[in-house]
Amino acid sequence: MACVMPISAADMIYEEEVLRDPFKLGAWLRYLSARGAAPPAERAAIYERALRALPGSYKLWHAYLTELACSPSTTARTPPSTPPSSARWPRRLLTRARRALDRALRALPVTQHHRFDPARAEELVAFLVSAGRFREAAEQLAAAINDDGFRSAKGMTKRQLLLDLCYILAKHPDDVAGMPVEAILCSAVRKFPEDAGVLWTTLAGHYARKGIHNKARDVFEEGATAATTVKDFRVVFESYMHFEHAVVSAELDNGVVQEENSASVLQGCWLADKDDADLNMARLEWLIERRPELLNSVQLRQNPHDVQSWHDRVKIFHADPARQAxxxxxxxxxxxxxxxxxxxxxxxxxxxxxxxxxxxxxxxxxxxxxxxxxxxxxxxxxxxxxxxxxxxxxxxxxxxxxxxxxxxxxxxxxxxxxxxxxxxxxxxxxxxxxxxxxxxxxxxxxxxxxxxxxxxxxxxxxxxxxxxxxxxxxxxxxxxxxxxxxxxxxxxxxRYGASAPERVRDLFEDAVRRAPPRTKKAVFLRYAKFEEDFGLAARAMKLAVYDVYAARAAALFGALRTREVYHHAISGGGLPDTDARAMCVRFADLETDLGEVERARALYAYAAGFSDPGAHPEFWRRWGEFEVAHGDESTFREMLRLKRTMAAAGHAGVHATEIGTMKKRPCTGQQVEYRGTLQPECKRTRVAY
Known part of the structure; x- marks a missing residue:
């Protein structure tokens, strides 16, 4: 029955406006604002008329529903015969509010559906838990976890939601009866293996609170034998131990009560004996003994090809040869x-x-x-x-x-x-x-x-x-x-001979290092003869051999005796230019250490004859450092003159070995041979020692 609303003279202005344009939202809102002090029934009639004209207006629906929810004792469309204190009246208002909500949801445009955010599921779950409706809360959490498109408004991850679900399933097994608890938690173990220990413990706790102890033990055993990390194993094993301790304590308490209440007729009958304390104690001891084996199994599941883990496992069964085998x-x-x-x-x-x-x-x-x-x-x-x-x-x-x-x-x-x-x-x-x-x-x-x-x-x-x-x-x-x-x-x-020269070289080099001083010279000569016969002629006077020879001579006879080694290496003609240059620099360093600066300078001048500045800048840098430290202006100029001469010879394409045959200015006191060649006594072609 429609409510008959009296229209006053002041309302005529708003009536004419809404009748003239019923699809204008502002006109209805001004009309409702003007009738703010009107009875709820009259305001409800205006809302009904406005919603028939504008069924898709979110603002009208929101205002109407808010007013209905805040005025539960109003008597909109109340039959005169129904007393306001009737018990049916609040339920009638709730029914009207639900129907109005249904109509609002059906009439709401698609563009405004996002206002009803499903990400607020945590708030619904919190409300259901506070109201004691644990089954509905668990169902909501399970749906949110299984929904791949779910995004939490509070920033909670699915892992956190899963842990909340596990808490509800473990703590309230009677309230969630009928739900596939085992299937939920087993799928969670596969989806979140990093929390496998907590999930197995939750499932076992669920069965333990329901009194199904054997099933709880099966879950604990499966969790301990399926754990792939030490962390998960520790969580499961400690919970398993706590469970067995609790069962043993409970059995001991029950055994005392049964002993007091047992009938004398059944005394001594094993069929009437319900005391499982010894059995549970044996289970606890067996579990403690199996801990090293279970922990070793975790390590082998991580790497089944770890040899040391297998040896450790054998040591665990030291008292059982059959298990070892x-x-x-x-x-x-x-x-x-x-x-x-x-x-x-x-x-x-x-x-x-x-x-x-x-x-x-x-x-x-x-x-x-x-x-x-x-x-x-x-x-x-x-x-x-x-x-x-x-x-x-x-x-x-x-x-x-x-x-x-x-x-x-x-x-x-x-x-x-x-x-x-x-x-x-x-x-x-x-x-x-x-x-x-x-x-x-x-x-x-x-x-x-x-x-x-x-x-x-x-x-x-x-x-x-x-x-x-x-x-x-x-x-x-x-x-x-x-x-x-x-x-x-x-x-x-x-004896290898020429079949394996590298093996023979190894033997000779080892003999050079270990031979006594009296026989070292003979070993060197045999080494050189072997290289001449089976190896390379250049290796007969190998630089490394002279290095060892000079080091041993310095250690046994002093630095002065190494001059003979260096002189033989440089003047013997067996070393290539690169090794001869390096030997000259080492010889010059020795003379510098002994205070013979002129000898060292003569060595640098000798090595300069086959050292192109562009190809061997390190040699000229060393000579320059030597002249800065020990020379004067004239010696430094002489070094620069030789450097320019060698650089010009290099640009002209003259090989370093040809410089010795070029005509040079005679030195003081030097005798010039016929055709302008230098005699062996020249300081550029000899080394004084």
Missing amino acids: ATYAEAVRTVDPMQATGKPHTLWLAFAKMYEGCGLLDSAREVLRRATQVNFKSADDLAAVWCERTEMELRHQNSEAAVELIRLATSEPSPEVRARAAADARGEPAQTKLHRSLRLWCFYADLMEARGALEPACADLRPALATPVLVLTHAALLLEHKLFEDAFRVYQRG
Whole structure:
């Protein structure tokens, strides 16, 4: 029934305006403002008329709804027979407000829908939690977390919303009954693995508060065995421990009460005994004992190829050989030698030693046999397995088998094996490189020496593996047994000659460093002769050799004796220009340290004859520093004159070696030979010492 509103003379102006243009919002607002003191029913009638004309006006709807919500005791359209104090009247007003809200939402334009912000879900959740409606709050949080387009108005991340949801699910299991709690939390574990420990603990706490203890234990076990970080494991394990402590305490309290209330008829009947305190205590002790194993499992889940973690796991089961054997078997089956952290062959060796310690030699031999078939990253790892296999036979007095094993290991692979290795895309396996292992051959040599075998074991060595240590060891063994011819043949095979000059150079350089002063000169001469015969002629007077020679001469006889070494290096003609220049500079530094400035200047002048300023600026810089420190104006000018001469010779294309043949002005007291050449006594072609 429509409300009949009396119209006064003062309202006629506004009535005419709204009738003249009912779609003008300002006219309706002025009309409502003029009737501000009118009864709510009359103002409601004006609002109804305005909204029929302007159903899409947000301002009209907002004002109308606000006025309805703030005036719950008004009697708009109230039938005269309904008392204001009726209990139905507030519910009627709420119904009218809801219907008005529905009409407002349906009439609101799409361009204003963003005013109803879904990002305010946190405020709704907070209201629902304060009202005790935990299920609805959990549903709202779950919807916000699953909505990829959700953006929190308070800046909360989905991780924070998830933790709030976990708190509600764990603390109020009865209120959220019927919700798929396990599915929600398991999906959250997959979505947020960094909070897996908190999520597993929340799910277990949910079941614990519902009294489903076995299910809670299953969740704790799954969380502890699925944790991939130590942080998550610590969270789950500490909660698990607290849970078991609480169960044991509760069982102990319940056991005291049951003992007081038990009937005498059922005394001693195990069917009537509901005391699980011993069982729960055993569970707690078992959990504490398993902590190192569970923690080690976390480390292996992080890196299953960590060799040290597997060794630590075996130590955990030191009192259970069966568990140790199972752990070793799992380790050698899991660890990939190409990805291993550490030395994977040590797992096989420790596995075999465990069986050997238990007296199971056949099992130990089988383990080592399988280890020799593993493609290790390095041939030395495989050689260590063969050496351990041989040593185990020696420890059990089976020397013949040990010799056969070491000979088998040092034998070359067959052509078929080489062909398969060449066709393998993963590269050459360690088995095809085993016969070149120096460690294996050294072990072979030691074994032959320990057995006192008279056969020259070095005859089995390949030339590339005949190191000085092996040659000397076997030669000494043969000399002990007066087999001089065999020893000579060993030495003869060990001599490299021209086949491996680099190896011989290593030996000579080591001999130069270690030889006593009396024999050092002879070693140098043999070194030079070797380079002349098998190497490079320029290496016969190698700069490094003179450096070692000069250093040893200075250490044994003093700085004055090094003059002979430098003079021989410079005037001998064996060094190239670069090395000769460096030797001159070092010789000049020595003379400067000894106070012989003129000798040093003569050396610089000599080296200037084959030093182009453009190609060797460092030499001229050193000479300039020398003249600034020890010379005068005339000597500095002489240095500059030589520098200009060499620079001009370089621009003219004259080689440095040709300058010595050019005509020069004779020095004071110098005899000039026929054709203008300098005699050897000239200071530019000699070095005084």
